[in-house]
Amino acid sequence: MQNSEALTLAAALLAAAGDLTRRIDEGVVARGFEGRPAYGFAFTRLAPDGATVTDLAAHLGVTKQAASQLVEELVRKGYAERRPHPRDARARLVVLTERGWACTRAAEEAAAEAVGVWAESLGGEGEMRVLRDQLLRIAPYGPIRPAW
Numbered sequence: 001m002q003n004s005e006a007l008t009l010a011a012a013l014l015a016a017a018g019d020l021t022r023r024i025d026e027g028v029v030a031r032g033f034e035g036r037p038a039y040g041f042a043f044t045r046l047a048p049d050g051a052t053v054t055d056l057a058a059h060l061g062v063t064k065q066a067a068s069q070l071v072e073e074l075v076r077k078g079y080a081e082r083r084p085h086p087r088d089a090r091a092r093l094v095v096l097t098e099r100g101w102a103c104t105r106a107a108e109e110a111a112a113e114a115v116g117v118w119a120e121s122l123g124g125e126g127e128m129r130v131l132r133d134q135l136l137r138i139a140p141y142g143p144i145r146p147a148w
Contacts, residue, residue, distance in 0.1 A: 027110020
């Protein structure tokens with residue numbers, strides 16, 4: 001692969017990720033939830049069992065202070081709550097509330113709509129599965145984080 005081909009592919013993947021993030025965010029807002037894309041990236045770490053602020057900071061690639069500010073925002077908006085950590089008396093576990101889970105479901109619906117548009121442009125569900133499988137071979141694991 002030539003450098004220009006690699007750059008074209010990299011640009012296309014980044015554009016697709018940015019478009020998907022935007023469409024999911026718009027879909028979540030259209031379903032009555034307020035926030036910003038960073039919430040969704042945090043939710044991927046908080047679900048299903050919660051996380052400490054330190055865990056969340058590592059997942060998002062931000063400082064502990066930035067993660068603490070985000071958690072405070074999520075708590076204030078009713079998406080998450082702090083609970084005692086089951087194994088560490090010094091730590092607090094941040095978990096999604098029912099509102100946080102509802103927002104997550106709204107994001108899943110919005111993602112399905114966005115990916116559905118991709119499937120149509122690629123020629124159907126079979127092509128989408130091929131694309132998914134190829135992308136999973138390249139990047140099988142997270143963390144799913146924003147490119148700050």
